[in-house]
Amino acid sequence: MEKIKAGIFDIEGLENVKIEIKEMMGEKIPEEEWAPMGPTPMPKIADLREWDRVLLKRYPPFYAPQCDVCALCTMGKCDLTGNKRGACGLSLEAMQGRIVLLACLVGASAHAAHGRHMLHDIEHMKGDLSKIPIDFGTEINVEAPLTRLITGIKPKTVADLKEVFTYIEENIVQLGDALHTGQEGSALDFESKAYQMGMLDSLGKEAADIAQMAAFNFPVGPGRPLLDVGMGTLDTNKAVIFVIGHNAPPATNICDYVIDHNLEDEVDIGGACCTAIDSSRYSTIVKLACSLGRQLRVIRAGLADCIVVDEQCIRADLLYQAQKVGTPVIFANDKKMHDMEIRDGDDPGEIVKDLVSGNVPGVVLLDPLNVGEVAVKVAQQMKPIRRKKGWTLSDEEFKKQVEACTNCGNCTVACPNGIRIGDAHKLAAEGDISLLASQFDICIGCGRCEQVCPQNIPIISTMIKAAWPLIQAEKGKIRQARGPIFDTEIRNVGAPLVLGTIPGIIAPIGCGNYPNGTKDVYTIAKEFGDRGYIVCLTGCMLIDTGLYRDEEGKTIFETHPDVFDRGGIINIGSCVSNAHIHDAAIKVANIFAQRNIRGNYEEIADYILNRVGACGVAWGAMSQKAASIATGFNRLGVPAVVGPHGVKYRRAFMGRKDREEDWYVYDARNGEKVYVGPVPEHSIIAAETIEECLPLMAKLCMRAADTPAGRSIKLTHYMDLNKKYLGAYPDDWTVFVRGETDLPMAKKAEFMQMLESDHGWKIDWKAKKILEGPTVKYDPSFDPTNLARLIKHKKE
Amino acid sequence: MAELKMAPFDAANIPGPKMGRVTAPVVLGKMIKRAKRPLLICGSEISEDGMIDKAIEIGKKGIPIAATGNAINSFMKKGYTDNVKYFSLHELTNCMRDPEWKGLDGNGNYDTAIYLGTLYYYASGLMSALKNFAPHVTVLSIDRYYHPNAVMTFGDIWRKPEDYQSMLDEVIAQI
Ligand code: SF4
Ligand code: SF4
Numbered sequence: 009m010e011k012i013k014a015g016i017f018d019i020e021g022l023e024n025v026k027i028e029i030k031e032m033m034g035e036k037i038p039e040e041e042w043a044p045m046g047p048t049p050m051p052k053i054a055d056l057r058e059w060d061r062v063l064l065k066r067y068p069p070f071y072a073p074q075c076d077v078c079a080l081c082t083m084g085k086c087d088l089t090g091n092k093r094g095a096c097g098l099s100l101e102a103m104q105g106r107i108v109l110l111a112c113l114v115g116a117s118a119h120a121a122h123g124r125h126m127l128h129d130i131e132h133m134k135g136d137l138s139k140i141p142i143d144f145g146t147e148i149n150v151e152a153p154l155t156r157l158i159t160g161i162k163p164k165t166v167a168d169l170k171e172v173f174t175y176i177e178e179n180i181v182q183l184g185d186a187l188h189t190g191q192e193g194s195a196l197d198f199e200s201k202a203y204q205m206g207m208l209d210s211l212g213k214e215a216a217d218i219a220q221m222a223a224f225n226f227p228v229g230p231g232r233p234l235l236d237v238g239m240g241t242l243d244t245n246k247a248v249i250f251v252i253g254h255n256a257p258p259a260t261n262i263c264d265y266v267i268d269h270n271l272e273d274e275v276d277i278g279g280a281c282c283t284a285i286d287s288s289r290y291s292t293i294v295k296l297a298c299s300l301g302r303q304l305r306v307i308r309a310g311l312a313d314c315i316v317v318d319e320q321c322i323r324a325d326l327l328y329q330a331q332k333v334g335t336p337v338i339f340a341n342d343k344k345m346h347d348m349e350i351r352d353g354d355d356p357g358e359i360v361k362d363l364v365s366g367n368v369p370g371v372v373l374l375d376p377l378n379v380g381e382v383a384v385k386v387a388q389q390m391k392p393i394r395r396k397k398g399w400t401l402s403d404e405e406f407k408k409q410v411e412a413c414t415n416c417g418n419c420t421v422a423c424p425n426g427i428r429i430g431d432a433h434k435l436a437a438e439g440d441i442s443l444l445a446s447q448f449d450i451c452i453g454c455g456r457c458e459q460v461c462p463q464n465i466p467i468i469s470t471m472i473k474a475a476w477p478l479i480q481a482e483k484g485k486i487r488q489a490r491g492p493i494f495d496t497e498i499r500n501v502g503a504p505l506v507l508g509t510i511p512g513i514i515a516p517i518g519c520g521n522y523p524n525g526t527k528d529v530y531t532i533a534k535e536f537g538d539r540g541y542i543v544c545l546t547g548c549m550l551i552d553t554g555l556y557r558d559e560e561g562k563t564i565f566e567t568h569p570d571v572f573d574r575g576g577i578i579n580i581g582s583c584v585s586n587a588h589i590h591d592a593a594i595k596v597a598n599i600f601a602q603r604n605i606r607g608n609y610e611e612i613a614d615y616i617l618n619r620v621g622a623c624g625v626a627w628g629a630m631s632q633k634a635a636s637i638a639t640g641f642n643r644l645g646v647p648a649v650v651g652p653h654g655v656k657y658r659r660a661f662m663g664r665k666d667r668e669e670d671w672y673v674y675d676a677r678n679g680e681k682v683y684v685g686p687v688p689e690h691s692i693i694a695a696e697t698i699e700e701c702l703p704l705m706a707k708l709c710m711r712a713a714d715t716p717a718g719r720s721i722k723l724t725h726y727m728d729l730n731k732k733y734l735g736a737y738p739d740d741w742t743v744f745v746r747g748e749t750d751l752p753m754a755k756k757a758e759f760m761q762m763l764e765s766d767h768g769w770k771i772d773w774k775a776k777k778i779l780e781g782p783t784v785k786y787d788p789s790f791d792p793t794n795l796a797r798l799i800k801h802k803k804e
Numbered sequence: 805m806a807e808l809k810m811a812p813f814d815a816a817n818i819p820g821p822k823m824g825r826v827t828a829p830v831v832l833g834k835m836i837k838r839a840k841r842p843l844l845i846c847g848s849e850i851s852e853d854g855m856i857d858k859a860i861e862i863g864k865k866g867i868p869i870a871a872t873g874n875a876i877n878s879f880m881k882k883g884y885t886d887n888v889k890y891f892s893l894h895e896l897t898n899c900m901r902d903p904e905w906k907g908l909d910g911n912g913n914y915d916t917a918i919y920l921g922t923l924y925y926y927a928s929g930l931m932s933a934l935k936n937f938a939p940h941v942t943v944l945s946i947d948r949y950y951h952p953n954a955v956m957t958f959g960d961i962w963r964k965p966e967d968y969q970s971m972l973d974e975v976i977a978q979i
């Protein structure tokens with residue numbers, strides 16, 4: 009090869025050519041120095057352990073075992089009750105930590121594998137990944153905050169995400185190894201590992217979402233159009249395709265086929281779960297038929313002419329259920345193939361023929377580009393065949409079934425929500441279907457009841473029949489997902505958020521395993537949106553929020569703007585998109601507070617824990633993904649509340665406000681240890697009812713750095729919500745009062761009176777000042793941190 | 805009354821070798837009577853099957869009550885709040901794990917937790933935390949369900965509200 013001599017070269021005619029050199033003589037070119045590298049780029053298992061210990065000291069794990077034995081190796085089963093250890097020496101406590109880590113591993117793997125799978129699909133569908141820029145417009149300069157924070161990489165093209173996934177995958181394997189018999193033995197270290205897994209989960213989500221946003225040109229930013237949501241929006245005058253899952257490329261191919269062939273008037277695409285959300289970012293022709301809890305009901309109501317599934321949260325008995333209503337199924341992901349034949353490469357006409365004739369109940373098509381044509385043609389050809397038959401029970405059949413019920417209660421004992429179906433059947437047999445109809449929404453559509461009914465009553469179907477008018481009327485709206493928050497929005501709300509005058513970011517996320525129906529999720533979003541919190545929704549909770557309307561017939565997405573500002577109600581996107589909620593908090597530290605985020609996890613988590621009032625809620629948390637998501641939020645300093653079923657995750661992180669010693673932080677100015685009170689009091693906790701959940705969430709938005717104006721607003725909402733939902737002011741409100749300026753403005757005198765008479769505080773009534781009482785002192789230039797290394801000048 | 809069954813309300817809620825003993829109401833009543841620091845824990849189903857009235861009767865006998873979830877609203881509706889305090893059951897269980905906890909009244913932790921009107925699966929998980937990690941607390945259930953994570957519990961009686969109420973009366977008579 010000819011050597012290039014030293015000097016400046018003018019290559020004529022090539023002035024517009026961009027040359028990117030990635031490797032030189034086999035050596036990687038170091039990444040452009042966009043920010044100084046922080047202390048922990050690509051942290052390994054032990055690298056953030058000290059931060060975990062800070063958290064675990066304040067929020068030690070609380071375990072509620074679901075099972076007191078272990079049977080993970082052949083030395084078992086081991087009885088771990090009564091402080092006994094297993095044959096390998098493991099305690100019940102550590103075993104619980106192990107199960108939590110396992111759940112987080114499954115969750116993080118789902119997100120990361122989904123992302124990696126999508127890179128392969130994108131490469132196949134769109135070509136060279138290095139030609140797909142990660143550029144979300146002029147309003148977003150910090151495109152991948154979690155990636156920058158955790159790995160130190162600033163990805164410029166989708167190809168750069170490969171390295172991110174490689175990091176995640178290696179770490180997941182390392183952490184998985186810790187689950188083996190004879191590895192980790194400490195519950196606290198299991199939890200530190202679970203935190204690490206949760207962090208990887210957040211990173212995997214972000215990488216997956218920015219990959220699909222970049223590749224499929226998903227829209228970004230507020231002002232998104234309204235979309236149809238609800239089972240009643242599926243139009244059976246058309247051929248209906250029902251897509252379920254989380255990995256949207258096959259569904260985008262269906263959209264392409266429908267649009268390219270002008271079939272919008274003939275074919276309806278509705279979805280469940282995140283595939284619905286993500287494909288509706290690709291094309292607004294997609295309807296959000298339902299969240300997880302209605303999946304089986306859409307199928308059993310016979311609404312779908314063709315079902316296309318990809319991955320995660322899809323029923324394992326899908327084929328069996330679909331066959332009951334004569335609906336063919338396409339499996340479009342290798343994680344879920346249900347013993348069907350892989351038919352990529354076959355003539356599409358033959359595949360369609362096999363499915364429509366009932367020759368086979370389903371097929372596997374692993375190439376997303378093969379899915380659209382087959383799905384559309386199958387749905388079109390199945391429509392006339394399927395419309396000949398009614399799929400809901402006839403009046404006579406319904407009567408016969410409900411009359412057959414002996415109210416034995418077997419179904420109730422099998423039901424996760426203990427629904428008294430027998431009572432409802434009894435009433436229905438007497439002609440009153442109202443109770444059975446009302447149970448439709450509380451039911452999570454699991455199908456366990458049907459399997460134990462001695463009378464073989466198709467309970468899902470009796471409920472559908474009773475609720476049919478409600479189902480048809482289930483027509484809501486949500487805004488299309490808007491993805492990441494703009495840097496400009498962060499600039500505008502950074503100060504009010506950190507000062508506390510916008511009382512917090514509320515993040516309803518996750519699955520549909522609600523204790524008492526979907527209305528609660530609407531109540532959460534509405535209550536906080538109306539109070540000026542910023543409500544960022546993703547996943548199934550997002551979908552269900554759109555089902556309800558106010559007295560004027562408006563959904564919450566029509567009454568509130570989708571801006572990241574006071575009172576905003578935002579569809580952030582699917583489960584993987586909820587990384588943008590972490591990102592918003594990170595960007596507050598970066599853009600508003602000018603903290604360097606590159607490879608600097610611990611400092612930013614510390615910043616968020618002490619300053620950014622935010623609280624997640626997964627009211628119907630069901631999946632292992634929800635476990636890893638919540639754990640990732642927790643490590644980053646964001647607390648979360650789960651619904652009562654969440655206690656089955658076995659582990660919570662709760663603080664103890666009565667233990668004063670747990671609530672000291674450093675003042676970074678001089679290293680002094682300062683008591684800040686129990687803020688935020690818990691890291692993750694399960695609420696029993698919605699009445700308990702709402703005030704608790706308001707409480708968990710309080711932070712050490714709240715200004716008096718902010719604390720006063722946060723306290724107002726906490727007290728107000730307590731009074732509204734639990735009938736009285738909370739017992740613990742005084743621990744959050746640092747001085748008279750923290751008191752809720754409108755009722756200052758009333759509260760001062762209470763402080764004096766009920767709590768013995770000393771008040772100077774003339775000056776309207778508190779003289780004695782508060783245990784926490786407020787200092788306007790206080791700079792709270794839990795990290796000794798951030799202390800600027802040690803006090804002598 | 806025929807002997808009640810060890811059938812958990814969630815059919816699969818079989819935690820392991822240590823399962824709650826189905827116990828006669830009189831015996832449960834005596835256990836409560838004998839407790840030095842009993843606490844009645846009433847959950848979000850307390851307004852069903854007349855349980856709220858029975859809870860108030862127990863409260864009137866001097867046993868303090870923690871009302872969890874939204875149960876406090878049922879007590880307020882009945883105008884009885886004398887020795888009733890709202891507390892989250894998750895948080896309460898976390899505190900009870902700690903022998904040094906000061907209790908709702910500042911006088912120390914409880915030696916006996918009695919459950920009534922709870923949300924089954926939620927309470928069951930939290931009873932398991934006490935069963936396994938709080939040997940200083942005896943867990944008793946007078947709920948209408950069989951609770952495997954209690955030491956002593958009623959059997960499965962949720963289908964017969966009237967029988968259940970008489971069982972509660974038998975308990976109360978002992979206190
Ligand atoms: S892993 Fe340990 S506790 Fe579990 S079955 Fe094996 S020996 Fe027993
Ligand atoms: S299991 Fe069947 S017969 Fe028994 S109550 Fe339920 S629906 Fe009725």
Ligand code: SF4
Pocket residue numbers: 419422423424425426427429450451452453454455456457458467468
């Ligand atoms: S399908 Fe519905 S009613 Fe039946 S057991 Fe599941 S949640 Fe209960």
